[in-house]
Amino acid sequence: MSNWKLTIGIQKGEHFVNLYYEKRRIRFWNGKAIGLKLSSKDNPELLKAAIELKLLDGWRPKTKSIEQEVLNPTVIEVLIKGIAFKKSQGCSDRYIKDINRVLILWKRFEKENSITNLKIDSLTSKHLSKFLIRPNWSPKTQRTVKSTLSPLLSMPQLTNAVKLHKPVSVMHKPIDNIAEVLKEVSMFNDNLHLCCLMTYGCLLRPHKELRELTWGDFTADLSYIKLSGSRNKSGRNRIVPVPSYVRELLNKEDNNLNIFTGTTNAPNPDYFKTIWGRFKKVSKLLEQDQTLYSFRHSGAIEIYKRTGSLSKLQKALGHSSLAVSLTYLRGLEVSELEEKDMPMV
Known part of the structure; x- marks a missing residue:
């Protein structure tokens, strides 16, 4: 066996x-x-x-060899070996970037707390708590760093002993003055404007689905976008209509070219996050809790107002669950509704 x-x-x-x-x-x-x-x-x-x-x-x-297990390496040595192992598994570039960042943070932590070359058998949950729980890190950031650090250390009992606060879910506040905000974005950056417009009009997720979009994902007349299950979060194939106000900004090129870079390479994973952060600092129209995803939420609300159909809303958003789609309607002040309360379609 x-x-x-x-x-x-x-x-x-x-x-x-x-x-x-x-x-x-x-x-x-x-x-x-x-x-x-x-x-x-x-x-x-x-x-x-x-x-x-x-x-x-x-x-x-x-x-790990027997010799390696007998030795008492430092925490940094364990992290370095863990990173090398993850690289040998062919993990994504984004994940490799994240684990390298954790290594840098841990080195800085040891230096700031005068515990250089801390041995792995001297590592305690107090060390990890102090490393993870910081006033300038949100609960979400703390959990993200912990989930990245844990497999590198391979000490689940120790990492699980560190209890973190549950992140508070923040609603992406819908944008009421959508036309004015889009105009302000257009004056700031063309690529960000197209991203916001398509996030709103096509309801695509900006940081992956839109960022990786090529001209080959469009039909010949640019009226639809077709994405395979591996290209979107739900894992299902999606066919998304392209509104006329988006099409008039598009000039189709070779199928293998990215629509934002004009090359075969997509923008880096943090591209839109970085530009959006710069735009927020100078915007005179954005309100608190309005994010890049607010355009998607605003588009979802508009679709529901126009159609009154939850099934169409779910399909447009590409959700595998209707319950998730319902959360987008909080902007209509119907947050008390649950899926079981809704009429069948």
């Missing part, structure tokens, strides 16, 4: 292969670890089959 198990998982619409081996779960997003150019994004079943063949042939993922 084999001492391993393979499954296929999904996270934020992207598939990966799980390997359960020696009481550990190892994720594979591609075939780099087994020397093959395969991607779980393109064909997770093929990647799973390839890993299974390697396992049956005697291959096993790298594990």
Whole structure:
């Protein structure tokens, strides 16, 4: 009987292969670890089959040697080895960036608290609490850093002992004066204006679905956008109409080119977040709690006002659950409604 198990998982619409081996779960997003150019994004079943063949042939993922386990490394050494292991798994560039950032933060933490070269067996939950719970970090940031740090340390009992406050969900406040705000954005930056306009008019999510959009995602007449399940959060294929006020700003180019950069490369993951942050500082119209996602919420409310159809709203937003779509209607002051209260469609 084999001492391993393979499954296929999904996270934020992207598939990966799980390997359960020696009481550990190892994720594979591609075939780099087994020397093959395969991607779980393109064909997770093929990647799973390839890993299974390697396992049956005697291959096993790298594990800590006995010598390494006997030694008492520093926390920084453990983090560095954890990062190297994650890189060998073929994790995304964004994730690698996040774990490297945690390493930098931990080095700074040790220096500021005069605990340089802290040994891993001397690490306590008090150290972790002091590292994570900071007045200038929101509860959401604290949880994000903790979830990034935990798999690098591989000490779940210690990290789980650190209790953090639950983040307070902040509503993306809808924008009532949408035309005025869009005009102000257009005078600030053309790409940000197109992003905001399409977030509102096409209800696409700005930081992934829109940022990675190519001309090949449009129909020939630019009247629809077609996205596969791997390209959006719900994991479902989406076909989105493109309003005329968006089409008049579009000039179709080669199918493989990104609509914002004009090259085969999409803008960096923080591109719109950075530009939006700069715009907020100079805007005379934005109100508190209005974000880039406020355009999507405003568009959702407008669709519901026009159609009165929850099913159309759900389809336009690309949600797998109607309950999620209902949260977008808080701007209509119907927050007391629940899915069970709504009429069937």
